[in-house]
Amino acid sequence: MNELFDIFRLFGFQFFQNALIGGTIAALACAWVGLFLILRKEAMIGDGIAHTAFGGIALGLFLGVNPILTALAVSILAVLGISYMRRKGMAQSDSAIAVMLAVGFSTGLIIISLAGGFNVELFSFLFGSILTIDQTDLIIVSILGISTILILGIFYKELLSITFDEDDARLIGVPVKPLSLAFNLLVAITIVLSIKVIGVILVVALLVLPGLSALQLNLSFKKTTLVAICFGVLSMITGILLSAVFDVATSGVIVFTAAAIFLFTATYRRLE
Amino acid sequence: MEKKQAVLEVTDLSVERSNSLVIENASFTIHKGDYVGIVGPNGGGKTTLLLALLNSIPKTKGTIRLFGQDIETFSNWEKVAYVPQHAVNFDPHFPLAVRELVSLGRVNQNNIGKPLKKTDWEAVDDSLDFMGISNIANKRIGQLSGGQKQRVFVAKALVRKPEIILLDEPVVGVDAETQEKFYKKLSDLNIQKDITIMLVTHDLTAVFCRMSKVLCMNRWVNVAEITKDMQPNEVLRKAYGEHFHFVFHKHECKRVFDDE
Numbered sequence: 001m002n003e004l005f006d007i008f009r010l011f012g013f014q015f016f017q018n019a020l021i022g023g024t025i026a027a028l029a030c031a032w033v034g035l036f037l038i039l040r041k042e043a044m045i046g047d048g049i050a051h052t053a054f055g056g057i058a059l060g061l062f063l064g065v066n067p068i069l070t071a072l073a074v075s076i077l078a079v080l081g082i083s084y085m086r087r088k089g090m091a092q093s094d095s096a097i098a099v100m101l102a103v104g105f106s107t108g109l110i111i112i113s114l115a116g117g118f119n120v121e122l123f124s125f126l127f128g129s130i131l132t133i134d135q136t137d138l139i140i141v142s143i144l145g146i147s148t149i150l151i152l153g154i155f156y157k158e159l160l161s162i163t164f165d166e167d168d169a170r171l172i173g174v175p176v177k178p179l180s181l182a183f184n185l186l187v188a189i190t191i192v193l194s195i196k197v198i199g200v201i202l203v204v205a206l207l208v209l210p211g212l213s214a215l216q217l218n219l220s221f222k223k224t225t226l227v228a229i230c231f232g233v234l235s236m237i238t239g240i241l242l243s244a245v246f247d248v249a250t251s252g253v254i255v256f257t258a259a260a261i262f263l264f265t266a267t268y269r270r271l272e
Numbered sequence: 273m274e275k276k277q278a279v280l281e282v283t284d285l286s287v288e289r290s291n292s293l294v295i296e297n298a299s300f301t302i303h304k305g306d307y308v309g310i311v312g313p314n315g316g317g318k319t320t321l322l323l324a325l326l327n328s329i330p331k332t333k334g335t336i337r338l339f340g341q342d343i344e345t346f347s348n349w350e351k352v353a354y355v356p357q358h359a360v361n362f363d364p365h366f367p368l369a370v371r372e373l374v375s376l377g378r379v380n381q382n383n384i385g386k387p388l389k390k391t392d393w394e395a396v397d398d399s400l401d402f403m404g405i406s407n408i409a410n411k412r413i414g415q416l417s418g419g420q421k422q423r424v425f426v427a428k429a430l431v432r433k434p435e436i437i438l439l440d441e442p443v444v445g446v447d448a449e450t451q452e453k454f455y456k457k458l459s460d461l462n463i464q465k466d467i468t469i470m471l472v473t474h475d476l477t478a479v480f481c482r483m484s485k486v487l488c489m490n491r492w493v494n495v496a497e498i499t500k501d502m503q504p505n506e507v508l509r510k511a512y513g514e515h516f517h518f519v520f521h522k523h524e525c526k527r528v529f530d531d532e
Contacts, residue, residue, distance in 0.1 A: 039366065154385050161376050164366060168356070171326065172432075173349060173381035218412055220369035 010244055018133040023236040023254075025145035026194040027206060031232030032152050033190045034207035035214070035225055036183065039163050045082065045184075047204040048097035049191045052078040052104025054200045056192075057125045058111040067125060068140050068192060075188035078104055083184060128199030128251035130240065137196055144193040148186050155179060160221060197236075198251040206232065209258035216265035231261050276303035278340070279436055279468050280325065282493075285334035287317070287324050294320045298334070298493035302470065302485070304435075307462045309479030310472040312489040312511045318472045319357065321489065322438050325470075326354055339435070350380050353429035357440040357472075360421040364414035370424050371409040374399060377431035399431040403457060419450035423457065430461070436468040437461070443475065451475065455482050476518055480504050 010016045037043050056074030060067030078100045085096040112122065124132065133141070152159065161169040162176055162183075170176045194203045210232035214224045239254030246253075280302040287295040294317040302308055310318050323329045325336060327343045336343045339351060377399075378392040400406045403423045408416065416424065422442050429437050439458075443451040455478050461467050470487070473479060479486050480498060487495045490511040496502065504520050 039363075157376065157379050157388065158384060160368075160372075161379050164362070164368065164373075164376065165359075168354075168359075168376075169379075171328065171349075171354060172377075172379055174379060175384065215365065215367060218414075219367060220410070220412070221367050221372050224367040 007241060007244060015131055015133070016244075018135070018138050019130045019240055019250075020237065022133045022138050022141045023130055023197050023240055024233050025141055025149075026190075026197040027210075027232040027236035028229050029145045029148045029190045030194055030203070030206040031210035031228045032149065032225060033187055034232075035211035035228045036152075036159060036163055037187065037207060038211045038215070042093065043204070043208050044094065045079075045097055045187060046191060046207040048082070048101040049075050049078055049188055050195070050200045050203045051101040053188075053192055053195060054126070055104040055107035055111070057195070057200070058108035058115075058122065061121060062111050062115050066136070066140070068137065068196065071125075071195060072144075072189065072192045074104065074107075075192050076185060079184040079188045083181065124199075125195055126200050127249065128195070128197055128202065130197050130250050133196055141193045141196070144189050148190055148193075151182065151186060155182075159183060198254060202251050202255050205255040205258055206235075209255070209262050210235065213258070213262040213265040216262075216269040218269070231258070235261060276305060278302070279304050279306070279338070280470075281335075281337040281340075282325075283335045283337075285324065285336060285493075286332040287320055287329065288332045289320055289329070293332075294491065295324065295489075295493070296491050298489070300487065300493055300495040302436075302468060302495075304468055305462065305466055306468050306470075306485050307459070307483040308468075308470045308485045308487050308495070309476075309483040310470060310487045310489065311474070311476060311479060311508070316490040316511065318489060319440055321493070322354070322440055322470070322472065325438065326352065350432050351435045353377075353432050353434035353437045355425045355429050355437070355439045355442055357444070359425045360418070360442075360445075362413065366414065368413050369410050370405065370413060370416070371396060371400065373413055373424060374428045374431050377428040380432070395431050395433065399427045402430065402461075403427040417450075418446040419454065422446065422450075422454055426457070426461075430467075434467065436470070439469070439471045441472050441474070443473065451478070458482075476504070476508070477520065480520055 034043070034046065037046055053071040053075045056071035057067040059074065060070030063070070082096045082100055085091045085099070086093055090096070091099060158169070158174050158179055161172070161174050162179060166176055191203055194206055198206050210228045213231050214228035217224070217227060219227060235254055235258035238257045240250055242257070243250040243253040278301050282301070283299050285295055285298040286293060310321065312318055320329065324331050327346070338346050339348065375388060375392065375396045378388055378395060397406070400409055403426055405420065405423050405427060408420060413421070413424065426442070443454055458469055458471070459482055462469050484498055485495055486498055486507060487493060488507050488511045494507065494510065496507045504518050508518055509516050
């Protein structure tokens with residue numbers, strides 16, 4: 001009972017409110033973008049970009065700039081680099097991602113060694129530190145997250161058309177190239193806004209697990225999207241609350257909750 | 273007899289793919305309301321022809337005019353619908369309901385970034401209704417049978433209210449009865465909605481029983497009117513070779529297509 005009362009009291013604190021709001025926006029954007037990534041069979045681009053973003057974070061800390069902004073710049077460069085390599089036939093999607101991942105991460109390592117280590121702060125970006133989201137972070141996360149959600153909403157039918165059959169989309173006059181590029185930029189933005197929430201290493205879970213769980217239920221596209229978003233937000237809020245109760249790493253509990261939902265839906269599908 | 277409007281005029285068309293000539297000096301005209309069966313041996317250039325007509329691949333020489341306009345400058349692509357061969361080979365786990373898939377046919381250059389309107393959804397429901405698949409509107413596309421998939425993709429083409437539909441081997445892999453029903457449905461489309469249809473197929477009986485023209489090709493193209501007393505073998509032999517013999521009896525049409 002005492003613990004429940006303590007949680008209730010937590011809602012009164014600014015840092016906890018920030019965590020809930022920032023976490024919800026990140027979960028929502030991740031689940032939606034992630035569903036498209038899964039259906040495009042590009043889920044690993046999420047992991048690749050996240051690791052590349054680590055280089056951007058190190059750069060930001062080194063230069064004394066807000067690391068989210070430098071991470072954003074580096075991630076966008078990585079996305080453009082991956083599409084360039086693919087387009088020019090220099091590498092297939094998975095190899096291009098591997099190259100960017102390695103280059104981005106090692107950039108981070110070199111900067112850390114040059115700076116003589118940033119220790120705690122860098123650690124918080126690797127594994128997330130949702131409870132340290134301040135007002136500035138929250139504003140950045142909100143602007144990026146809401147823009148992402150709006151763009152996904154506006155171009156919903158075009159993105160669906162491209163994801164289902166790119167050739168057909170091109171034929172009926174959908175601007176496939178600019179929209180694919182815009183989508184890739186949204187992937188970069190979504191990952192960067194989630195770094196503070198869940199960390200570089202685990203952001204891929206927030207992208208993939210909600211969509212994958214929703215796909216188990218054999219619903220229409222609209223319902224799959226809505227259910228994926230609900231699963232993402234549910235994992236986030238449950239994760240934050242449970243981690244507060246048991247006093248364990250928040251990002252770990254968020255991923256565990258999302259994985260539990262996946263296990264549940266996958267089992268349900270097989271029993272059905 | 274009233275002269276029908278030319279929907280498609282091809283003059284001296286040659287198309288190369290991977291450095292080999294796939295279509296050579298093709299010239300033909302298709303008129304409004306024609307129901308054209310495109311036949312010829314495998315590798316004869318049938319799919320290439322459709323793609324060239326859609327301006328999806330570059331042509332080496334010649335001109336193609338759609339509705340009187342050169343396809344290089346043609347902009348009324350909503351008048352043209354295309355059902356590719358691979359359409360039915362989608363990922364069966366893709367989360368899409370039949371109605372949602374058909375609604376994608378309403379996406380076009382003029383409504384980018386805007387939600388579909390009520391009239392769009394009405395067109396979707398009309399199209400489902402016409403193809404006789406309203407009962408599966410909410411079914412996931414991965415759960416459909418082969419025959420249902422064909423109808424769904426034709427419904428998706430139809431929902432654009434096209435004046436011409438190009439179909440690439442839409443009946444591969446379904447049983448004979450389903451095929452016949454499908455051809456019947458296309459005849460309805462052709463007659464009731466006055467839509468010009470061009471269909472790549474290997475089903476020669478269907479072509480000579482149902483369609484108004486046969487486009488025979490094997491790098492070259494020859495279009496012949498299908499009449500009561502034509503000799504199919506004369507048309508087909510040039511494409512399939514001298515040893516080809518197509519046994520065709522007019523009464524087969526009666527047996528195959530019970531509506532006639």
